[in-house]
Amino acid sequence: MNAHSPIAPAPAQPLFPEDARAAFAAAYPDRPVKLSHRLMDHPLLSLDALAALAERMPADRVEYNLGRMPLGVRPEDTPENGLTLGETIRTIETNGSWAVLKNVEADPAYAALLDSALDEIAPIVARSTGPMLHREAFIFLTSPGSITPFHMDPEHNILLQIRGSKTMTVFPARDEEMVPAQKSEDFHGGGHRNLEWKDSFRARGIAVPLAPGDAIHMPVKAPHFVENGPAVSVSLSVTWRSERSVAEGELHSFNALLRRRGLPVGRVSDRPEEQGLRRFVYRVMRKLGA
Known part of the structure; x- marks a missing residue:
């Protein structure tokens, strides 16, 4: 165990309640679905614990910037916030920023947390898309009113809301107007996740509000954007690949x-x-x- 890592307590009950696991089984792998979880008060997910984690992570595993952005923004136009990473997290309530800690499973305590969540749904996944491959975890910290632009991700993903609220607007996967074939080809070749936004898309999305204890299953490459609520948001994303992805x-x-x-x-x-x-x-x- 890393000497600086908090120890993850063993869960007294499943992280995903029985009804959440049933809802996930009915939707996986192709449909988004709202779920519930029991990780809201986990000590590894407090702001102090996350700031300490961020400061010991490799620089290339952390991304942070100003949080008030348009829904469509080019990667090269993403504005910096002028703060260090530790300052960004410790003052996230007032600095108008967005941050993501990538691959936190490299830390043993967070790896155990990831496995405790995914082990509960691994049998469901195996029935549809085979064994879970390449498990990863990401933590998002967002100032009030921040926006995560229109984008897609390559993994099967469940996002768990830990603190604060946000609304995730999800669009159908495999819609070639939103994700043209050449964009998918570029994306799988290492291109950026952000997508071109058109106001005409909005009516085709499903807005899913998330409060602490809520979660959402996101299909592979389903386009989405995120609007943060009036308080600091902390979210944990647990992801995996499959033979399908x-x-x-x-x-x-x-x-x-x-x-x-x-x-x-x-x-x-x-x-x-x-x-x-x-x-x-x-x-x-x-x-x-x-």
Whole structure:
């Protein structure tokens, strides 16, 4: 155990109540669904504990900036807040900022917390998309009124609201008007997660309010944006990959390779894990340095 890490207490009862696990099972993997959890008062998720965690994390595992931004913002236009990371977290109530701590599972105490949450739903996941792969955890700290712009993420994700409130507006995955094929190809090749925003999109989203004790399951690459409430928000995101999400990434990467060579691209189906031949050809071409 890291000498500076708080010790995670063993949970006295499941982190996800029975009704939350049932709702997740009915929705996974393709539909967003609101859930509940029991992590609101966990000592690892207090502001002091998170500030200490942030200060011992590698610099490339932390991202923070001013929080009042338009829904659509280019990555290069994201404004800095002029503070150190520790200052940002300890004064988050008043500094108008947004911060994310990435891959906190590198710390043993937070790894145990991640596993205690995901182990409860791993059997549900396995029935639909196979074993959980590449488990990760992210912690978001947000000042009152902050906005996380319109974007998508590559993982299966459950976001748990710990402190404060926010509204997450979620849009359908696989909508090619919001996420054009070439954007997916660029994204899986290391491109930025932010998406181009159009006001006409708003009516197609579902606004999900989240208070402490609430959570939401987010399908892979479902576009969304987040509007923070009138108080500081702390959220924990527990994520994993699956054969399905890995297959989708491979197939979009294959299409990118074909597109660069002026060759016809293929369709990525709703069950990309079943497109074995195309995935095999892509892996062979990648191995050959294509």
